Amino acid sequence: MIDEMKTLCCPSCGLMLKSEDKGNSVKCPRCYALVIKEGHRLSYDLALSIAALILYFPAMFLPILSYKMGLATQTGNMFFALKYFYEDGYELLSVIVFFTTILAPFIYIITSFLMFSALYEKRKTKFMNMYFSILFYLREWVMLDIYIISILVSIVKLQATADVMFGSGLIFLVGLSLCSFLLSNAFSPRKIWRAYHASDRS
Amino acid sequence: MQATDLSTDHVLCLHCQHVSKTNVKYCPVCDQVLHQRKRDSYVRTLAFTIAALIFYIPANYFPIMKTETLIFYENSTILDGIFYFFEHGEYFVGTVIFMASVFVPLVKLLVLIFLLYSVKMGSKWKRVDKNQLYTTIYIIGRWSMLDIFVMGIMISMVHFGDIAMVTLGWASLSFATMVVLTMFATESFDTRLLWDENDENE
Numbered sequence: 001m002i003d004e005m006k007t008l009c010c011p012s013c014g015l016m017l018k019s020e021d022k023g024n025s026v027k028c029p030r031c032y033a034l035v036i037k038e039g040h041r042l043s044y045d046l047a048l049s050i051a052a053l054i055l056y057f058p059a060m061f062l063p064i065l066s067y068k069m070g071l072a073t074q075t076g077n078m079f080f081a082l083k084y085f086y087e088d089g090y091e092l093l094s095v096i097v098f099f100t101t102i103l104a105p106f107i108y109i110i111t112s113f114l115m116f117s118a119l120y121e122k123r124k125t126k127f128m129n130m131y132f133s134i135l136f137y138l139r140e141w142v143m144l145d146i147y148i149i150s151i152l153v154s155i156v157k158l159q160a161t162a163d164v165m166f167g168s169g170l171i172f173l174v175g176l177s178l179c180s181f182l183l184s185n186a187f188s189p190r191k192i193w194r195a196y197h198a199s200d201r202s
Numbered sequence: 203m204q205a206t207d208l209s210t211d212h213v214l215c216l217h218c219q220h221v222s223k224t225n226v227k228y229c230p231v232c233d234q235v236l237h238q239r240k241r242d243s244y245v246r247t248l249a250f251t252i253a254a255l256i257f258y259i260p261a262n263y264f265p266i267m268k269t270e271t272l273i274f275y276e277n278s279t280i281l282d283g284i285f286y287f288f289e290h291g292e293y294f295v296g297t298v299i300f301m302a303s304v305f306v307p308l309v310k311l312l313v314l315i316f317l318l319y320s321v322k323m324g325s326k327w328k329r330v331d332k333n334q335l336y337t338t339i340y341i342i343g344r345w346s347m348l349d350i351f352v353m354g355i356m357i358s359m360v361h362f363g364d365i366a367m368v369t370l371g372w373a374s375l376s377f378a379t380m381v382v383l384t385m386f387a388t389e390s391f392d393t394r395l396l397w398d399e400n401d402e403n404e
């Protein structure tokens with residue numbers, strides 16, 4: 001199976017290529033797109049998914065910012081926002097925001113963990129196809145990086161009117177977003193399938 | 203003419219990058235259904251692009267956020283929000299929001315229309331740059347969600363009952379829908395259509 005993976009074809013222009021297969025990244029000579037992206041070792045992905053899993057819960061449930069106006073203090077994170085979206089009658093919007101900042105990251109991290117731990121231990125898994133498809137399609141819908149920038153923008157916006165204080169969740173959120181960014185950057189289909197088929201031979 | 207998957211009867215699996223012969227129906231490595239080109243790429247991209255363009259107009263025209271305090275009530279559109287930042291000297295944040303909410307979606311839609319037009323015309327002009335353009339809009343497109351997240355945080359922070367309230371305007375829903383539609387449109391487009399010989403399109 002792995003030996004058959006030597007013929008290459010550029011995914012963005014369709015040019016057929018021959019691979020020297022040295023484990024390097026390969027660029028297409030016609031359209032300059034990246035044809036092969038060699039990832040890191042499996043332990044790198046596994047470590048990142050474990051770190052992300054640990055950071056996820058404090059990042060999501062601890063308050064991110066607090067805001068003081070007069071005597072009243074308001075503490076916020078995305079869950080409060082969703083509650084208000086929903087109460088104001090913007091159900092669809094709350095679904096989109098919930099999906100991109102809370103649900104998709106969670107599914108992505110859990111799936112990464114399950115898949116990479118199976119590959120790392122060379123365990124056979126029936127769900128390999130499902131795991132891979134989830135990661136493949138969900139990747140661009142995990143918007144934690146954008147969420148972090150939006151918090152920075154909100155701080156600037158709110159500062160004009162009142163005191164803004166950082167909540168304890170923010171530091172976890174920054175860590176989580178970094179881990180998930182590195183994790184999705186390291187995603188290399190070729191490496192994953194190669195590891196999978198290597199495990200069913202041994 | 204250079205050898206492509208079409209001219210040599212090969213088919214590339216977009217999931218795992220394994221190259222098979224065209225008589226193979228399912229990828230032997232990852233079990234996906236194989237197609238030489240993304241199915242109905244042209245029509246799907248066109249449909250999503252037009253739908254996104256329709257939503258682009260109300261998203262920018264109608265108020266996206268309502269601010270209510272004891273002394274004032276304000277409806278603001280996306281552009282009002284950006285002007286606010288510039289008036290208060292927050293040039294950096296103003297620019298970020300402008301890029302994410304106004305510039306990126308518009309450029310993305312224009313690029314998609316341009317690419318679809320090139321495919322239709324079978325144009326061979328600057329194909330490398332068109333590929334690059336596609337990759338760029340693919341990467342930056344999701345950043346348009348920024349403003350939605352900012353509003354989410356603002357709403358959850360500024361929620362003091364009668365004293366001060368921030369609520370959503372109708373445009374926020376059109377805006378989020380528009381962003382999701384442009385993401386689908388980009389996803390549906392197959393850059394290989396730009397490189398295929400004329401009679402092979404569609």
Ligand SMILES: [Zn+2]
Nearest residue numbers: 010013028031
């Ligand atoms: Zn190419």
Ligand SMILES: [Zn+2]
Nearest residue numbers: 215218229232
């Ligand atoms: Zn495959």
